[in-house]
Amino acid sequence: MTFKTLDDLTDIAGKRVLVRVDLNVPVKDGKVTDATRIERVAPTILELSKKGAKVILLAHFGRPKGEPVADQSLGLIVPAVKDVLGQPVAFAEDCIGDKAKAAVDALKDGDILLLENTRFHKGEEKNDADFTKALAANGDIYVNDAFSAAHRAHASTEGLAHLLPAYAGRTMQAELEALEKGLGNPKRPVVAIVGGAKVSTKIDLLSNLVKKVDALVIGGGMANTFLAARGTNVGKSLCEHDLADTAKQIMIDAAAAGCAIILPEDGVVAREFKAGADNEVVAIDKIPADAMVLDVGPKSVEAVNAWISRAETLVWNGPLGAFEIAPFDAATVAAAKHAADRTREGALISVAGGGDTVAALNHAGVADDFTYVSTAGGAFLEWMEGKPLPGVDVLQQK
Ligand code: ADP
Ligand code: MG
Numbered sequence: 001m002t003f004k005t006l007d008d009l010t011d012i013a014g015k016r017v018l019v020r021v022d023l024n025v026p027v028k029d030g031k032v033t034d035a036t037r038i039e040r041v042a043p044t045i046l047e048l049s050k051k052g053a054k055v056i057l058l059a060h061f062g063r064p065k066g067e068p069v070a071d072q073s074l075g076l077i078v079p080a081v082k083d084v085l086g087q088p089v090a091f092a093e094d095c096i097g098d099k100a101k102a103a104v105d106a107l108k109d110g111d112i113l114l115l116e117n118t119r120f121h122k123g124e125e126k127n128d129a130d131f132t133k134a135l136a137a138n139g140d141i142y143v144n145d146a147f148s149a150a151h152r153a154h155a156s157t158e159g160l161a162h163l164l165p166a167y168a169g170r171t172m173q174a175e176l177e178a179l180e181k182g183l184g185n186p187k188r189p190v191v192a193i194v195g196g197a198k199v200s201t202k203i204d205l206l207s208n209l210v211k212k213v214d215a216l217v218i219g220g221g222m223a224n225t226f227l228a229a230r231g232t233n234v235g236k237s238l239c240e241h242d243l244a245d246t247a248k249q250i251m252i253d254a255a256a257a258g259c260a261i262i263l264p265e266d267g268v269v270a271r272e273f274k275a276g277a278d279n280e281v282v283a284i285d286k287i288p289a290d291a292m293v294l295d296v297g298p299k300s301v302e303a304v305n306a307w308i309s310r311a312e313t314l315v316w317n318g319p320l321g322a323f324e325i326a327p328f329d330a331a332t333v334a335a336a337k338h339a340a341d342r343t344r345e346g347a348l349i350s351v352a353g354g355g356d357t358v359a360a361l362n363h364a365g366v367a368d369d370f371t372y373v374s375t376a377g378g379a380f381l382e383w384m385e386g387k388p389l390p391g392v393d394v395l396q397q398k
Helices: 036-050 074-085 097-105 122-126 129-136 155-163 170-184 203-212 220-229 241-257 298-310 330-344 355-364 378-384 390-397
Strands: 016-020 054-058 090-092 112-115 141-144 166-168 190-194 215-218 260-262 266-270 279-283 292-296 313-317 349-353 372-374
Touching: 016 036, 016 155, 036 054, 036 074, 036 170, 074 090, 074 112, 090 097, 097 112, 122 129, 122 155, 129 155, 141 155, 155 390, 166 170, 166 390, 170 313, 170 349, 170 372, 170 378, 170 390, 190 203, 190 298, 203 215, 203 241, 203 378, 215 220, 215 298, 220 241, 220 292, 241 260, 260 298, 266 298, 292 298, 292 330, 298 330, 313 378, 330 349, 330 355, 349 355, 349 378, 355 372
Parallel strands: 016 054, 016 141, 054 112, 090 112, 141 166, 190 215, 190 313, 215 260, 313 349, 349 372
Antiparallel strands: 266 279, 266 292
8 A cells, every 4th residue: 555644744834734634523512522523633733733734624524415414514613623722723614715815824833724514515425616716725735634524526536636746645544554453454364343233334345355254253143044044043132134144145255265264152142122021041043032142142252262372463343232231241341352352462553443342442441452443434344445535546546
């Protein structure tokens, strides 16, 4: 993978640098409730500012559908950005036109300016040429630090890279380097763990992984669909019986590619989906007709951990069980801890992502011990599905 980074950007004092960032933070009653995304892009912003660039931030916020919507104004989050950066942050009420230009013209070297929500214009999501030109008019250089938006070919995530010299920001760089280690050019054996609720949301992901990894561990609710396709009675478990053929095809493709598929040998079953529900461990071919599997059992955890011990690289998306309700978090937590231990020992490269997966790793207290935990959501999943990411591809062409 070749792309330019901030290391290639010398001599930028006084230059206008348009930086695409992810500031799509959760807001409640006008206050930012989780500043993680701002914290992630802070290093890029501060590095450029320190080098004397005029730093002009571009971002979307919510889904305003091409016109201004008051409660989706980026003006709302300026105080939070200032707090995280520890520096003054100017704001312009439009991302193009006279208001943007006046704010950019007023910048001194090292100043930071946030432009209004790019999605207030229809041209953003259409990647419209005129809109992209209007954005580019305010910059000399383009830096993309928003991997989480890189699966979309929008004006600020893709179009601008065709008009200005384009570079990856530090967060984008870290994400791309981690993903390259995870599946691009990984140390083998590579083991993938895929869990979560449903096969239907992860067909492309499973189909891509079986071609790339040496072993695929399937857990969570989706394991039931595979077990049922194989003829196992899964009782009242979450199961997509209509996807039996899809599950079979994935197993056939795996066999053809030499990828081992590891399904649970035992399960923790309950009669209710709630924390503390009465539960028991059963062999996977002994699931009672009136019970549902809410977690993989201890024998399965042993098998998963043995694969983690064998692996040089681990890619993980989706919890092994209903981790939100104890004690059905046990398998996910045990496997997460083992992966974290191996990573800390320097024996494993571990890359994980997905909304619930990140929550599960935080719950297990090991997110910081993984080699990389992606908070990119959709872009991470599309990467795992082997789909091209337009915002990344355009950086690589340059
Ligand atoms: P991610 O957001 O990381 O991509 P998913 O959304 O695919 O992960 O999966 C997470 C969900 O899967 C959780 O809400 C969890 O409760 C559910 N889940 C995992 N195992 C089971 C199971 N055995 N039965 C029902 N739901 C499950
Ligand atoms: Mg989810």
